[in-house]
Amino acid sequence: MSDSYPKPRDLRRPLDPPADYKRLQREAPVCPVKIWDGSTPWLITRHADACEALADPRLCGDFTHPGFPHTSPASKARRARLLPFAFRPEAEYRPQRAMLLHEFTSRKMEAWRPAIQRTVDEAINAMLAGPRPIDLMAAFALPVAIRVICDVLGMPREDAEHLHVLSRTVGSRTAPKEAVERALDALDGFFHRLVATNVRAPGDTLVGRVVAEQVLPGKLSEPDAAAMFQLLFHAGHGPSAYMFGMGVVALLLHPDQLDRFRAMEDPREISAAIQELLRFVTVSHSARQRVALEDVTLGGQHIRAGEGVLVQLSAANRDETVFPEPDRLDLQREPRPNLAMGHGMHLCTGRALALIQLEVVFRTLFRRIPTLRLAVPVEDIPFKQDENILGAHELPVTW
Template sequence: MSDALSCPVTGATGPLPEYPLPRAAECPLAPAPVAQQLRDEKPITKVRIWNGATPWLVTRHADQRALLPDSRVSDDDLDPGFPYVNAHRASIAPLSPRLITNTDAPEHTRLRRTVNGPFVVKRIEKMREPVQKIVDDLIDQMLAGPNPADLLEAFALPVPSLVIAELLGVPYTDHDFFQRGSSLVLDSSVSAEEARRVSGELAAYLDNLITQKTAAPQDDVLSEMAGRVQAGEMTHAEAVSMGVAMLIAGHETTATMISLGTLALLQHPDQLALLRETDDPKAVANAVDEVLRYLSIVQTGVRRVAKDDIEIGDVVIRKGDGIIFDLHTANWDPEVFPEADRLDITRPARIHQAFGYGPHQCLGQNLARLELQVVYGTLYRRIPTLRLDAAIEDLEFDHTGTTYGVHSLPVAW
């Protein structure tokens, strides 16, 4: 069954569509119909965002590959033309320290080097056994608990929370605090004042934790960053802010991919059967990349600003113009992924852009892939009768955050 069988790919009205663009209610896992139409007809075009600004929207895979690594395309959110996601992000930008999320080379290169080590493939691969134990223990608890259950609460949220807590050295006993805080920081419906308050609480929490790690280092990422602060490679404020960013990004996105990925696979029972029946780690890894491509859960786009005039195709992006890269629409680009609306876990999908592309692509992508490989390779084999315990049209989808997901996923077995 394809989620896109009855999905329209038309509907752009007026000269400047409002971004983010709305999804079709009947096809909740597909990119917005207007975005797909723009990709096919006008792949680099202006849109209007929340504050009336009119950045460029880039929707084709090839154009994103050309522009995202371009040194003229900047991640500097202090530039007046930067297309902020919401009022909160605009208000805190001048107050935020310069991090890998808002700087360009050479500063970005220096900062990325200070935090890249724990996330390289070789070190992340050492996490596979502890992640497997976390997944198996949570499945045991779920099987011993109520049936039906909410997969999001019982499994999808705890898995990455436990993993990132272990990796960073954050006490899991505090997971309710950082889960709630992370959710509020990413929620576009929360007032700027509330988001600033919650951000401050998370920063104070990490500040205290890094101070503790400085005095009594352990074998974890926060201790490693504390050591780099002592060595003069980064400031204490940079370490705190990077710790907050890792804590937020480390569980919110992966939890969403576990729940929404399960929903997508349950909607495609033939693909779920293929995944359930394979014991080939490479096939599971490929399935993870295809589900990442198919869902591309970052729904607010990757935001940048032009530092110089850029000519691409028949368009000239002027210096100071904001740019938004719609990853989901590019990952459904039929020029790169034939029958892109079809979930096919045997498809070579590694060239997707769910993690972005270029020097700013997701720092934690190796960890996310490993977690999803363990989850997708374990959950459906251990609970072969897993099924959705609600009609898909009755699910409540979350349109408020940076990532697109569900508020709950009722399942039974």
């Protein structure tokens, strides 16, 4: 009999993956699990197997494949749509991703640091001028993440909060199919209009440059471009915002590590500390979904062509064979590759931007508000249970 998936979190330990994943990691690191529609994909919980799976081109992220393991009705509802490149066969994924890589180089993203710093400072200024306690998610984390991705893409900020609400519906594991369809219609419409505007007059923005370089010469269709920008907005603000919030929770719950972080000056040490926060928190609550195009052997298990695979990043990042004492936050841990932003060809396209934001946010927030603290006991924080990402519906803080 298969284990059920996903496993429930223990809200007494809100930053830890479900304990059942650790059990499976020891006893059955590659095993079948039963998901909402009755199908039984393979769940991977061990770091080495996860790396192997994410790097294997025989395991594909094609949403339309009959064996693809949709982990919710919302996921399945997207199958009938024109999908962004991340959910296409490798032959379509690779060239579209390549169209973006030169826009997200470390050098280009580093040039955004002063603007990111201004956005963070503006949000903190507004916080300091207002009443206490506040909801850090609504007052800081979400506005900062949304404004940054809008600025980087070249999208108007005034539309962003509505787009975020629509994105949450699409990312929900419990939203009715009709609500997901309405949200997808609205998102599709917005990004099609954004592309059409830039086709008429390409701006000097990331969207404008991709339209000028790829759409106008016929290398990329307008619908494909709209799907691409929708993915960049969705993936470029939600994970960052919730990582801001959960990273703050992690540091406040580990004051010794927060003191270490405040004392850091060496950029390499700061970078390693950010990586440890990403490993420890891992906001990707749901597994990376794949389907086997050919027979594959992983962790000693034979996976047949057409069977689904779920790669649980949060479990892999707590693998004790790679990270000693994995359930301990240690900002001076010896650096080892974690999977919070993926691996191989599916490494997060916007990784450089995300890392700069995390560094600026945590450094600035705790420097400017040194007495920042939770305004309620951690067990009273309403952590998300119904979405594909780890986060809090509200995060009350004061100082």
